[in-house]
Amino acid sequence: MIEIKNLHKSYKMGSNSLHVLKGINFSVGDGELVAIMGSSGSGKSTLLNILGMLDVLDEGSYTLDGVPIKNLNETKAAQYRNKFLGFVFQSFNLINYKSAMENVALPLYYQKVGRKERQEKALKYLEQVGLREWADHLPSELSGGQKQRVAIARAMAAEPKVLLADEPTGALDSKTSYEVMDLIQKINDAGNTILIVTHEPDIADMCKRIVHLKDGVIVEDKKVTQVRASQYV
Amino acid sequence: MFSRDNWKEIFKTIQKNKLRTFLSGFTVSLGILIFVVLFGMGNGLVNTFNEFFGDDATNVLYIFPGRTTIPYKGYKSNRVIEFENSDLEDIEKNLAMFVEYTTPRITRSGLVKYKNESNNYTSRAVGPAHQYAEKTIMMKGRYLNEEDMRNKTKYVVIGRLVEKDLFQGEDAIGKYIDISGSAFMVVGVFQDDGGDNEERLIYMPYTTRQLIEKNTDKINQIIVGFKPEIGYAGAMALDRSLERFFKEKKYISPEDQNGIFIRNVADQLKQNQQFARVLQLIVGLVAFGTIIAGIIGISNIMVFVVKERTKELGVRKALGATPKSVISSILLESVFITTISGFVGMMIGVAVLGSLGEKLKDYFITNPYIDMVMAVSATLVLILFGAIAGYIPAKRAADIKPIEALRDE
Numbered sequence: 001m002i003e004i005k006n007l008h009k010s011y012k013m014g015s016n017s018l019h020v021l022k023g024i025n026f027s028v029g030d031g032e033l034v035a036i037m038g039s040s041g042s043g044k045s046t047l048l049n050i051l052g053m054l055d056v057l058d059e060g061s062y063t064l065d066g067v068p069i070k071n072l073n074e075t076k077a078a079q080y081r082n083k084f085l086g087f088v089f090q091s092f093n094l095i096n097y098k099s100a101m102e103n104v105a106l107p108l109y110y111q112k113v114g115r116k117e118r119q120e121k122a123l124k125y126l127e128q129v130g131l132r133e134w135a136d137h138l139p140s141e142l143s144g145g146q147k148q149r150v151a152i153a154r155a156m157a158a159e160p161k162v163l164l165a166d167e168p169t170g171a172l173d174s175k176t177s178y179e180v181m182d183l184i185q186k187i188n189d190a191g192n193t194i195l196i197v198t199h200e201p202d203i204a205d206m207c208k209r210i211v212h213l214k215d216g217v218i219v220e221d222k223k224v225t226q227v228r229a230s231q232y233v
Numbered sequence: 234m235f236s237r238d239n240w241k242e243i244f245k246t247i248q249k250n251k252l253r254t255f256l257s258g259f260t261v262s263l264g265i266l267i268f269v270v271l272f273g274m275g276n277g278l279v280n281t282f283n284e285f286f287g288d289d290a291t292n293v294l295y296i297f298p299g300r301t302t303i304p305y306k307g308y309k310s311n312r313v314i315e316f317e318n319s320d321l322e323d324i325e326k327n328l329a330m331f332v333e334y335t336t337p338r339i340t341r342s343g344l345v346k347y348k349n350e351s352n353n354y355t356s357r358a359v360g361p362a363h364q365y366a367e368k369t370i371m372m373k374g375r376y377l378n379e380e381d382m383r384n385k386t387k388y389v390v391i392g393r394l395v396e397k398d399l400f401q402g403e404d405a406i407g408k409y410i411d412i413s414g415s416a417f418m419v420v421g422v423f424q425d426d427g428g429d430n431e432e433r434l435i436y437m438p439y440t441t442r443q444l445i446e447k448n449t450d451k452i453n454q455i456i457v458g459f460k461p462e463i464g465y466a467g468a469m470a471l472d473r474s475l476e477r478f479f480k481e482k483k484y485i486s487p488e489d490q491n492g493i494f495i496r497n498v499a500d501q502l503k504q505n506q507q508f509a510r511v512l513q514l515i516v517g518l519v520a521f522g523t524i525i526a527g528i529i530g531i532s533n534i535m536v537f538v539v540k541e542r543t544k545e546l547g548v549r550k551a552l553g554a555t556p557k558s559v560i561s562s563i564l565l566e567s568v569f570i571t572t573i574s575g576f577v578g579m580m581i582g583v584a585v586l587g588s589l590g591e592k593l594k595d596y597f598i599t600n601p602y603i604d605m606v607m608a609v610s611a612t613l614v615l616i617l618f619g620a621i622a623g624y625i626p627a628k629r630a631a632d633i634k635p636i637e638a639l640r641d642e
Contacts, residue, residue, distance in 0.1 A: 054551060054636040074632070075555045082553020093548045093639065097249035110553035115238060158553070 002028040007060035022216040035204035038213035086155030090167035094139040101135040107158035125153040145176035182229035262578030264527020269582025275516025277601030295496040305486035334362035337452035343413035358442030374421030390421040392432035468499035532622030539626035547638025556631035563627040
């Protein structure tokens with residue numbers, strides 16, 4: 001599904017540049033649930049942003065579902081993001097003046113799906129995250145956990161190949177975190193490929209594979225026995 | 234780009250962002266409103282101007298006799314110059330190629346009576362052509378004619394307000410009025426655009442007046458109507474010829490500035506029109522400034538709007554919004570708001586001008602109006618510049634990497 005070879009990325013900070021990713025080789029298969037761990041500054045978010053085509057790589061190659069991702073202009077990148085990827089952010093990034101349902105329907109709008117169908121799909125995905133009754137509520141009327149579930153529903157609505165989550169539980173308390181992780185595990189059980197960036201070991205343990213990043217290189221890549229979040233809920 | 238879905242999205246955004254919508258809409262409305270009202274007021278000023286100077290014919294010269302100040306050809310200075318009937322004939326004979334008509338004017342005032350009503354009125358003893366010089370409009374009856382001049386009839390034509398005040402609603406035609414002791418029959422009633430005072434005048438044949446005044450042939454002043462086709466230059470030439478002619482005929486020194494006076498309406502008109510044009514130019518400049526201020530206002534708001542939406546745009550891009558769709562949604566939104574509010578402002582402005590009408594006449598503004606083409610094009614200019622001003626920040630926002638937009642707090 002994801003194939004990365006010799007990935008380098010640096011940021012220019014005035015006159016000196018900061019080498020963030022120093023040759024990453026990494027691949028993810030279909031239906032995997034991968035946690036990318038590392039301390040702050042290890043480059044884990046940068047890696048995720050590059051995987052998400054929100055940022056561009058300096059060197060190396062990136063293939064997503066057999067499609068080489070390089071030299072993309074913004075329009076092409078937007079189309080690929082829309083087609084291949086779903087995003088979940090730490091700060092939810094819901095559009096505050098749109099209801100839960102409209103937020104979920106937004107990626108479908110950019111896929112040029114008809115209005116009726118958009119609403120039906122949006123409601124279906126809200127149902128899956130257990131927020132059907134909250135469809136008409138604005139994000140400001142939802143709790144943090146609910147917001148993240150709406151964000152997950154939005155990410156899933158476009159039926160992406162890969163779901164990318166950047167610290168999805170970073171802004172939530174542990175009980176809500178487990179609820180969100182339970183949801184993510186269920187989505188993974190249904191066969192979706194998911195990548196999660198986190199620095200919380202208990203969250204990482206709920207994935208099937210943990211990749212440790214340190215100073216821009218992968219120091220550890222291991223399969224783990226998944227801890228089910230449902231037992232904490 | 235213009236699908237129903239896009240518009241739904243835009244309406245939704247407008248609806249949910251009332252402050253932003255209000256700010257940009259208000260700026261545009263206000264800009265157009267002020268522009269329309271100012272421009273209309275400017276036109277109102279010009280209207281007043283034209284009304285002041287437009288009530289008389291413009292192809293007319295007025296000749297007044299004066300007093301000499303320089304001794305000449307054996308005559309002492311301080312001699313009173315007088316015109317007589319032969320002067321009229323001389324003008325028509327000698328300057329025939331310029332002159333369309335001439336008429337004398339002898340102005341007197343006195344008590345005028347009808348039954349129990351009486352009042353002081355100014356009477357003008359004139360020739361038939363005076364109607365053209367003064368642009369007198371007949372309401373009923375007829376004006377004085379050549380027959381009246383020849384027969385020295387005791388007929389008068391009275392102003393609308395004379396009839397109203399003296400006859401108290403009665404029809405004046407065919408009735409006799411007493412002017413300083415003589416009875417005159419009213420043959421016509423007129424109105425005049427020159428205002429109330431002009432409508433309190435009484436016109437009678439100049440020959441009749443001369444008969445009453447001991448059969449004299451003296452006249453107060455001469456009005457010469459020239460052929461319009463001789464133009465401004467021709468009018469100035471006629472002006473000089475008349476001066477030369479009368480100075481010679483009346484033995485006035487060519488250097489004497491006070492022997493006779495000629496008032497050239499064409500010359501005055503030209504100056505007045507220039508003044509009116511300058512006025513309009515100034516008002517136009519102020520109005521133009523308002524439009525510029527409006528454009529700057531809407532540009533500022535667009536920059537603010539895009540800045541405020543940076544993060545939202547980042548989210549949208551992460552969800553698959555292309556740069557083109559980002560730009561077009563911002564632009565359509567801004568064009569939609571500016572169009573609606575621009576036309577609302579324009580309509581309010583036009584309505585304000587319409588309701589003003591004659592109310593500001595005391596401040597020299599008559600019937601302020603704005604040409605619809607002008608109003609609509611000003612509105613379109615504002616909309617266009619609003620769009621251009623919106624495009625630049627929208628383009629920049631669309632070009633920001635989504636990751637940077639998402640980091641924006």
